[in-house]
Amino acid sequence: MRSRIGVGIVGFGTVGTGVATILLHNAALISRRVGVPVELIRVADRDITRDRGLRLNPGLLTTDASAVLTDPNIDVVIELIGGYDTAKRIILDAIAAGKHVVTANKALLALHGEEIFDAATRKGVDVGFEASVGGGIPVVRALTEGLAGNTIESIYGIINGTSNYILSRMTHEGHSFQEVLQDAQHAGYAEADPTFDIAGIDSAHKLAILVNLAYGTPVNFKDIYTEGITSITPTDIAYAKQFGCTIKLLGIAKLVDGEIEARVHPTMLPSTSPIAQVEGVYNAIQLVGDAVGDVVLYGRGAGSMPTGSAVVSDVIAIGRDVRKGIVGRVPVASFQQDQRRPIRLRSMEEISSLYYLRFTVVDRPGVLAQIAGELGRCGISIASMVQQGRCEGQTVPVVIKTHSAKERDVQTAICEINRKPFVSEPTMLIRIEGKDE
Ligand code: NDP
Numbered sequence: 001m002r003s004r005i006g007v008g009i010v011g012f013g014t015v016g017t018g019v020a021t022i023l024l025h026n027a028a029l030i031s032r033r034v035g036v037p038v039e040l041i042r043v044a045d046r047d048i049t050r051d052r053g054l055r056l057n058p059g060l061l062t063t064d065a066s067a068v069l070t071d072p073n074i075d076v077v078i079e080l081i082g083g084y085d086t087a088k089r090i091i092l093d094a095i096a097a098g099k100h101v102v103t104a105n106k107a108l109l110a111l112h113g114e115e116i117f118d119a120a121t122r123k124g125v126d127v128g129f130e131a132s133v134g135g136g137i138p139v140v141r142a143l144t145e146g147l148a149g150n151t152i153e154s155i156y157g158i159i160n161g162t163s164n165y166i167l168s169r170m171t172h173e174g175h176s177f178q179e180v181l182q183d184a185q186h187a188g189y190a191e192a193d194p195t196f197d198i199a200g201i202d203s204a205h206k207l208a209i210l211v212n213l214a215y216g217t218p219v220n221f222k223d224i225y226t227e228g229i230t231s232i233t234p235t236d237i238a239y240a241k242q243f244g245c246t247i248k249l250l251g252i253a254k255l256v257d258g259e260i261e262a263r264v265h266p267t268m269l270p271s272t273s274p275i276a277q278v279e280g281v282y283n284a285i286q287l288v289g290d291a292v293g294d295v296v297l298y299g300r301g302a303g304s305m306p307t308g309s310a311v312v313s314d315v316i317a318i319g320r321d322v323r324k325g326i327v328g329r330v331p332v333a334s335f336q337q338d339q340r341r342p343i344r345l346r347s348m349e350e351i352s353s354l355y356y357l358r359f360t361v362v363d364r365p366g367v368l369a370q371i372a373g374e375l376g377r378c379g380i381s382i383a384s385m386v387q388q389g390r391c392e393g394q395t396v397p398v399v400i401k402t403h404s405a406k407e408r409d410v411q412t413a414i415c416e417i418n419r420k421p422f423v424s425e426p427t428m429l430i431r432i433e434g435k436d437e
């Protein structure tokens, strides 16, 4: 029987510091839950002189990541450096050395998860990645264990705190995207280069992981349609409010006739729905299972301690199994590796949705008829229309909400309408989730 579980961290930054803090401060509690102490053996970082606000035995610190991989006292290697190449090498080397691995690296898993899962399964080690989606929210474990008896019908996730913070402030304060982005950067929510957050890429990484776990299928990250929040304006937010809706950046996955829709884009939701009410940097994921119905998970999607909490939960799960001499009790990607099946991901043009379309047009007789005519020719049915104010000869917004329509048809119609001489700006399109009334 094991007398302890040895842990090594590579990457002593924001999350690494949180993990070390939890392992030290909650050591007695963790030991009671695992059955033996979980001991931090080595911590590697490029810079081991910087004050991280945590007193560690200096003998633990090293600048050499390989010292963690080769230490025979370490059972679990925690990769927290981020990025692709070096992180992947560290994880695969750790697996090859027979170590269990825990990571928060959603970008790496979205692109190279299959290779990592295969390597771990072949070697007979576990890989934990609870922190990779939703920070401290236990959504990975919900899909792999708590909801394992369900067919997952749909997933709706606010899985990027930075964009939710920006959209929340735009909604409540009426500021423009650029103004709020600058505030988010000053407040330290957005990265210095916030591209992955605001362009939807971070959400798409996380959605790829959720789809993989929910449906037991490898996901080609490039097949996930991804659109960010940079073109959302205060005007669209004001119209959304008028319709009783809120705009959120959602990761959406649905099982439709045995195929999967997976997409990330700004979405109008009824303001009364649970995830429409998620504000600021918080994350929420709404899962619908065929047996359980709706489940909504809500919490902090980032930060040192919340993300550290998720990482430590993986260490505890692995520690419990190591103590019992068990490996692979829960398959790495939820389904038994040899039971995972390719499922077709629908292309964006195949999906159906309700749409908000904001046309910017010259206010003159006949314009509305031409827009309606083009929509009609493409088989798109109008649910409602708003044109506020009257500015003959000037530019005005005309907003149309559609009944359920095919994306391919809507794109064709918009393309045609944008070519008309009375259109002065490209048409804004936002998909709506809700009842077709
Ligand atoms: P940080 O940049 O704060 O920390 C990473 C640390 O690893 C830095 O100190 C970095 O040093 C060090 N490092 C980089 N390369 C090496 C190397 N080859 N050997 C040793 N040390 C190295 O990142 P975070 O803690 O924020 O993120 C870590 C991971 O967690 C990422 O994958 C991220 O996506 C994920 N994550 C982060 C969340 C958060 O809230 N921050 C939330 C959820 C997931 P240097 O600074 O010199 O580069």
Ligand code: HSE
Pocket: 135, 159, 160, 161, 162, 163, 189, 197, 202, 301, 302, 303
């Ligand atoms: N940049 C991410 C966010 C961090 O804003 O949610 C957590 O993955």
